[in-house]
Amino acid sequence: AQSVAQPEDQVNVAEGNPLTVKCTYSVSGNPYLFWYVQYPNRGLQFLLKYITGDNLVKGSYGFEAEFNKSQTSFHLKKPSALVSDSALYFCAAQEGTGFQKLVFGTGTRLLVSP
Amino acid sequence: NAGVTQTPKFQVLKTGQSMTLQCAQDMNHEYMSWYRQDPGMGLRLIHYSVGAGITDQGEVPNGYNVSRSTTEDFPLRLLSAAPSQTSVYFCASSYFPVPSGGYTFGSGTRLTVV
DSSP: OOEEEOOOSEEEEETTSOEEEOOEEEOSSSEEEEEEEEOTTSOEEEEEEEOSSOSEEEOGGGOEEEEETTTTEEEEEESSOOGGGOEEEEEEEEESSSOOOOEEOOOEEEEEEO | OOSEEEEOSEEEEOTTOOEEEEEEESSOOSEEEEEEEETTTEEEEEEEEEETTEEEEOSSOTTEEEOOSSSSBOOEEESSOOGGGOEEEEEEEEOSSOOTTOOEEOOOEEEEEO
């Protein structure tokens, strides 16, 4: 069965410092991988995706993610955090063939302090 | 504005009552789905549909029914509400089969069952 793990419930980082939010996945076959962000009392917003190709994927708001097939990881990164990046981040994965049942991780709360 | 519209935003039900959560999208997306979000559990798939007249169960379907009579609408019915169904419900849609732009989420319905 597909699964996604986000090992950190919360990540704390100071504004201006680089940030990493970790994600590992278990998907049979080639995975499609996604990051979403949720601000308070809002729905999830798509940040970026990996389907195929370059292992470093760039997305919205300066975020990027690195796909590592050998480590089955898809960590979210940003070179310089902003206070406004504080939100709940979800990693999601689906099997890359056939059907679109997307499986989500439990979410990681990012807190960026001034 | 193009997107996914969910109604109502908030609802309080008594145990045993029934209700329908509405979801409508105007992007001509074939795929629509319902998730529930609970603290520490991420998003879990309730039901999904790949087109009008086609629905299937997700991870946690018990106590919920869906139908898809049109491409635009995908209502979620709670047959007899239970306190365990207290949650935030999200509707999401995308093109099928490959979600090139990721999923588009509605803003959610916060349901409390007392």
